[in-house]
Amino acid sequence: xxxxxxxxxxxxxxxxxxxxxxFREVAAEFERPVLLFSGGKDSVVMLHxxxxxxxxxxxxxxxxxxxxxxxxxxxxxxxxxTVQEMGLRLxxxxxxxxxxxxxxxxxxxxVRNPLQTVTLxxxxxxxxxxxxxxxxxxxxxxxxxxxRVFSFRDEFxxxxxxxxxxxxxxxxxxxxHKGEHIRIFPLSNWTELDIWSYLKQEDAPLPSIYFxxxxxxxxxxxxxxxxxxxxxxxxxxxxxxxxxxxRTVGDxxxxxxxESSAASYDEIIAEVAATRVTERGATRADDRLxxxxxxxxxxxxxx
Amino acid sequence: MAELLRFATAGSVDDGKSTLIGRLLYDTKSIFEDQLxxxxxxxxxxxxxxxxLALLTDGLRAEREQGITIDVAYRYFAxxxxxxxxxxxxxxxxxxxxxxxxxxxxxxxxxLIDARNGIVEQSRRHAFITSLLRVPHLVVCVNKMDLVDxxxxxxxxxxxxxxxxxxxxxxGDLSFIPISALKGDNVxxxxxxxxxxxxxxxxxHLEDVHIASDRNLIDVRFPVQYVIRPQSTEHHDYRGYAGxxxxxxxxxxxxxxxxxxxxxTTIESIDTADGPVEEAYSPMSVTVRLKDDIDISxxxxxxxxxxxxxxxxxxxxxxxxxxxDPLHVRGMYGLKHTTRNVRAQVKDIEYRIDVNSLHRxxxxxxxxxxxxxxxxxxxxxxxxxxxxxxxxxxGSFLLIDEATGATVGAGMIx
Numbered sequence: 001x002x003x004x005x006x007x008x009x010x011x012x013x014x015x016x017x018x019x020x021x022x023f024r025e026v027a028a029e030f031e032r033p034v035l036l037f038s039g040g041k042d043s044v045v046m047l048h049x050x051x052x053x054x055x056x057x058x059x060x061x062x063x064x065x066x067x068x069x070x071x072x073x074x075x076x077x078x079x080x081x082t083v084q085e086m087g088l089r090l091x092x093x094x095x096x097x098x099x100x101x102x103x104x105x106x107x108x109x110x111v112r113n114p115l116q117t118v119t120l121x122x123x124x125x126x127x128x129x130x131x132x133x134x135x136x137x138x139x140x141x142x143x144x145x146x147x148r149v150f151s152f153r154d155e156f157x158x159x160x161x162x163x164x165x166x167x168x169x170x171x172x173x174x175x176x177h178k179g180e181h182i183r184i185f186p187l188s189n190w191t192e193l194d195i196w197s198y199l200k201q202e203d204a205p206l207p208s209i210y211f212x213x214x215x216x217x218x219x220x221x222x223x224x225x226x227x228x229x230x231x232x233x234x235x236x237x238x239x240x241x242x243x244x245x246x247r248t249v250g251d252x253x254x255x256x257x258x259e260s261s262a263a264s265y266d267e268i269i270a271e272v273a274a275t276r277v278t279e280r281g282a283t284r285a286d287d288r289l290x291x292x293x294x295x296x297x298x299x300x301x302x303x
Numbered sequence: 304m305a306e307l308l309r310f311a312t313a314g315s316v317d318d319g320k321s322t323l324i325g326r327l328l329y330d331t332k333s334i335f336e337d338q339l340x341x342x343x344x345x346x347x348x349x350x351x352x353x354x355x356l357a358l359l360t361d362g363l364r365a366e367r368e369q370g371i372t373i374d375v376a377y378r379y380f381a382x383x384x385x386x387x388x389x390x391x392x393x394x395x396x397x398x399x400x401x402x403x404x405x406x407x408x409x410x411x412x413x414x415l416i417d418a419r420n421g422i423v424e425q426s427r428r429h430a431f432i433t434s435l436l437r438v439p440h441l442v443v444c445v446n447k448m449d450l451v452d453x454x455x456x457x458x459x460x461x462x463x464x465x466x467x468x469x470x471x472x473x474x475g476d477l478s479f480i481p482i483s484a485l486k487g488d489n490v491x492x493x494x495x496x497x498x499x500x501x502x503x504x505x506x507x508h509l510e511d512v513h514i515a516s517d518r519n520l521i522d523v524r525f526p527v528q529y530v531i532r533p534q535s536t537e538h539h540d541y542r543g544y545a546g547x548x549x550x551x552x553x554x555x556x557x558x559x560x561x562x563x564x565x566x567x568t569t570i571e572s573i574d575t576a577d578g579p580v581e582e583a584y585s586p587m588s589v590t591v592r593l594k595d596d597i598d599i600s601x602x603x604x605x606x607x608x609x610x611x612x613x614x615x616x617x618x619x620x621x622x623x624x625x626x627x628d629p630l631h632v633r634g635m636y637g638l639k640h641t642t643r644n645v646r647a648q649v650k651d652i653e654y655r656i657d658v659n660s661l662h663r664x665x666x667x668x669x670x671x672x673x674x675x676x677x678x679x680x681x682x683x684x685x686x687x688x689x690x691x692x693x694x695x696x697x698g699s700f701l702l703i704d705e706a707t708g709a710t711v712g713a714g715m716i717x
Binding site for chain 2: 278
């Protein structure tokens with residue numbers, strides 16, 4: 001803790017306190033919250049803060065993974081060991097099942113990221129969840145910069161950016177009717193650098209793919225894609241072995257690796273502090289679709 | 304240890320606010336290449352003459368299509384000394400509610416004045432909202448100094464006029480900085496074009512302004528948010544009251560009084576997941592354990608026997624109205640104050656204030672969207688309140704439409 005005489009908090013302490021406040025507010029006012037946990041760094045931080053908010057009691061809600069079926073095996077293993085260690089209940093919402101049931105159809109390009117919305121909304125409805133924690137941050141993307149911490153969704157899971165509730169002081173309004181729900185973003189005010197600095201401060205474990213490792217990759221649309229079960233090079237695409245790491249973790253076919261030798265938190269923090277491209281710009285093909293790609297997906301009910 | 308400073312900016316495109324924010328972000332290396340490229344591409348497509356940095360913050364499709372800012376946008380940047388959260392709000396009168404929203408969490412407000420035009424109606428409105436929301440620090444940036452030949456007399460004239468107006472308001476700390484956002488004068492570095500100015504650059508001011516004493520460290524206020532009872536073998540008898548400190552400094556061994564029961568007891572321990580702490584103060588989120596087993600639940604307030612908030616069902620408040628369906632006398636609303644949810648009826652509208660002239664209209668019978676007025680409320684259960692001027696957390700509340708669940712009013716207790 002800080003020196004007791006100054007009564008000041010560090011920036012990370014202030015952000016953590018705000019997030020803890022949000023978790024407790026939701027646990028007190030909602031009946032069936034659920035936390036979206038992918039094994040990605042933001043959801044790892046979210047879970048870490050949630051644990052602190054309720055300590056020494058266990059986290060009073062389950063976690064949900066929206067599983068595209070295109071997972072990095074390292075991330076899936078991390079998900080399962082975390083859930084086991086923390087004694088959490090895991091709900092898996094499977095995009096593959098949604099396809100099998102005919103709720104959505106596989107896209108010609110095989111990318112399943114946009115299909116997740118239907119799977120997510122079905123799982124929210126089925127579980128009758130009224131509060132859904134997401135790890136989105138406002139610094140990630142400009143549609144997200146305008147989203148509330150408590151973000152109202154109608155009975156179809158839709159977000160209406162023009163009809164958002166004003167959010168003042170630390171007073172959060174979670175009122176909703178049956179069938180509607182609220183998306184909760186406890187990390188709204190954190191930046192990418194805050195996330196890494198916090199992971200280091202807390203010495204929290206992450207999936208190994210966030211750290212530099214050797215991998216067979218090939219270049220497509222300016223991104224390094226891995227040679228994997230789900231992504232294979234075309235004839236014209238040359239396979240090379242590079243030292244890479246991931247800045248974000250998502251559906252394999254649209255998540256690019258970055259060339260990097262950063263193998264520790266300190267090295268990653270130095271790299272993030274010096275980087276000149278946003279994490280989504282560097283590594284996410286789904287956000288390059290159009291100026292308003294994220295806004296359009298969010299309106300339909302995306303994360 | 305890097306501290307966090309939240310500040311609000313208000314203004315329209317014309318006074319150079321977006322250029323100023325763009326420069327702060329750019330010069331602190333907080334804009335990324337792909338963001339800048341996207342903005343350059345869109346500016347080009349729209350046929351803009353210059354790269355329009357407003358596009359960095361105007362994130363919604365409707366905003367880009369109409370070329371306006373319709374909502375509060377949050378931006379982030381950091382220097383080695385502090386990290387900053389900017390609540391960037393549009394300045395037009397129809398967006399008063401957005402400026403109120405942005406100012407509610409800000410420690411500092413930044414108001415821009417075009418050196419060529421001097422103080423205009425909008426500047427007065429921004430200063431009034433800053434004082435109404437009790438933002439402790441106000442920085443007036445007199446912008447576009449390059450267009451008035453960096454003339455000291457122009458700056459001094461605006462400064463004097465603003466000070467004169469500000470005496471009618473309650474503004475704690477008022478500073479003036481002559482800048483050119485476009486040319487970069489006095490934004491990040493001291494300008495050589497204005498040797499007559501002996502103050503600091505804007506960024507330097509943001510890094511150095513003393514915010515630690517803005518919080519209330521005198522009146523202990525701890526609204527109970529959530530009761531933690533693990534009921535596990537290991538922590539069988541654990542019973543902790545979780546919440547965020549809203550005022551004062553709490554220590555183990557302190558005698559405390561719990562509202563609404565009025566019972567007194569002693570703080571046994573102040574817990575966090577990282578271990579117990581010796582002191583807790585705003586805005587720490589902690590869990591308090593008490594010596595005696597008394598019935599406490601969410602919505603209760605822990606304070607000191609000799610220093611307690613007022614327990615009342617009659618509330619006098621300034622209210623900013625946030626929705627198109629107007630506030631009426633006799634109207635019934637949901638009310639959220641700290642961790643307490645009650646219902647409230649409007650008993651009287653004392654006056655509506657003109658946010659530009661500060662004129663009070665005592666004949667007003669309604670408050671419409673973006674209007675501000677003084678009202679009297681009667682609540683179904685007591686609230687534990689302080690004056691907003693004394694504590695921004697225990698002095699503020701929301702009014703909620705009970706049918707739609709929408710947030711319709713923002714209240715500050717008098």
